[in-house]
Amino acid sequence: MTQIADNDWELFESLYRDPAVISLCFDEPSAFEIKEKFESRLPMWSKTSENWLCLTMTVRETGEKIGITGFQLIDGVANVGYLILPQYHGLGFGTESLKALINWASNEQAITEFSAVVTEGNVGSEKVLVKCGFFLKTVVPNAYEIGGKLYADHIYCIENIVT
Template identity: 40%
Template sequence: MLELNTPQLYMRQIQPTDWSLFAELQQEPAVMKYVGDPLPLAEQEMKFTSRLPPWQPGASHWLCLVVIEKDSQRPVGLTGFLPDETDSGQGEVGFMLLPEHQGKGYATVSLSAVVGYARQIGMTALTATVTEGNDASCRVLEKCGFAFVERIPDAYEIGNRRYADLIYRCPLNPYAA
């Protein structure tokens, strides 16, 4: 099982026993405010199940890691990336933290570990799509080496309101485009 460690956090691949964390994140309005509208339970279960197969380089599904606070041993969120389906060495990152663990630097620490792992396995670049207004996620990405590259107006709808998508990119090696 893939594991990443930092002084504060331990990250491991998601397991069936992590359903309650996944569901809590998906159902928490403060978390989902800039992610999307609530999904029916069946769709949440499908998303969860799709992330369970063991991940290794070359896999085409999400590398979904549970972020665990070392001191308390409590799960605080999820992080990871979805490799580009064209096998281009690129992927899109994502991260979600429970509200009580936001603002502690955990998103930055865990995403930095994910970026380091992606670089280690030879990926060429990571991207992120942020819903406009989610300034905290933009700051996390910038701290982790991502740069803003594009704003796509009216790209996404949450709660019957249109938002722009903000696209960020992080090249992982000097030869990445």
Template identity: 25%
Template sequence: MSDVFPERVLHAGSITLRPFSADDVEDNRTACADEVVQRWIPLPRPYTVEASVDWCTKTAHTLRESGDGIHFAISDPADGRLLGAVGLKRTDWHELVSEVGYWIAPWARGRGIAAQATRALGHWLLTEQGFERLELKAAVGNIPSRKTAIKAGLHREGILRKAGRLHAGRVDVVLYSLIPADL
């Protein structure tokens, strides 16, 4: 196994997980500037067009090539519109563990997209990629993300004190996991 995930497109019901592209720049900028996304993810503030161009055309791809993980645009298969993002980060290739993160654009919330994307990515990681563990860390106060983790089939393990960093400072996070036996 190489220490880089293959570039892939994953189809999961009503969504497609695909690499980011220049076509995503405006929707990505709008979504990443959203107050809910900014509250729970320490993205650049303000989230500029330049930051979005960099993410969609360079950084998301460079992170895959570096072995850190893989980042997918969650899109509508009918028109390709960006609905959100889901990705793996802090991948430990020796221990076969990676951490998932996600956000959903304001125009796509409330449809179960994050759980669907997380389930699809977790299944791909644990089966096709042969990993042993998927982790998710959600701020204690981020109830929607915590509900998504459970809906995606992850199991709550406990609280990691001051293990997260948001714009507001350090926060406690709830650790969730998915292992092959859970599938």
């Protein structure tokens, strides 16, 4: 995994436009919103950054970039997220990348708390989180609207990781 760069625009845009990727995450953003999100993730990240640490996932054998993962640090808690191209869903890349991200953040950045918000019905993402040691902390009913329908937010966390 490497921090996102200018030449990752095509991957980033496709992840934010593909219905199979975003259907259980959010409504498709406008072109302006996607570009704004992308540009906000380009500055070099440090532990004092307010921007997301956004890393591209790359298949070792082929060098193909298949998704993004990362987190935004808010009050010492890393709020994680990931998007993967649909042809790579269910193959373990989300779990592998999230475990590596948590390991790096814990060992190199002394981050001990992680959270994730998953939209109700996004079973694949929930399975990834559980495999990585997260537990369901709370459910917020009718918290998020996608396609005119309200969904609950499932809030997961890992606390007190020893570094």
